[in-house]
Amino acid sequence: MPTPFAKSDTVPYDDLEVEKRERVNHVAKRLGTALRKTVKNKRKAKIAIGGNGLGKLMQVKIGKLQKYYTRAIRSSDSVDGMRKSIWASYKHCASTNQHSQHEDCP
Template sequence: MEPEAAVRLWGRSVAMKKMKYVTFIGDGDSAAFKAVTGMNDGHGAYDDVSVVKEECLNHVSKRLGTRLRTLKAKSTLVPGGKGRKRSLLGGRGKLTDAVIEKLPFYYGQAVKRNVGGST
């Protein structure tokens, strides 16, 4: 979400609906969250509210897949048989592209099924 749009939406919640948001659900972009928390400047509608940032599960799952692909690509290559180089992470029985495609889905499912559980 663009910072200007976030500030506009949060600002008119008080004027139009007589309510205040307390949780900011974002995509990991801190610019919009910083803009919303900047509304606590000492003479605004949100001065008495502590805003909490939550990450969107879909974005977190997506980043998991992206980072696993990057990690696999950057993994150290070691000499293999017949003069080939092999990856420490990729290959049969290891972190394959098919596994990387499935992990974000299963991660998201595990989080959704365990909401409110003990930590």
């Protein structure tokens, strides 16, 4: 299983190695915070993300996106695999009966 830490390849100092680590949960939390903030700002402007009613971006959907995002990062062994998994989770959540987007789902 891949580690939940990412190592930076930059070397800012010649004689000292610095290892930067970001927790996956922290990154997922930032995603959720950004989505909630966007929904709040759009609501003030009287704009509903995802339309009105069914399919609207709400707290439950944001929680699912965070969970899928975390799984995509942890289960991927490469950046391309991670990107593909993240987009697959987004398309899965945005899919409807009229416009199915499950081609990237595992």
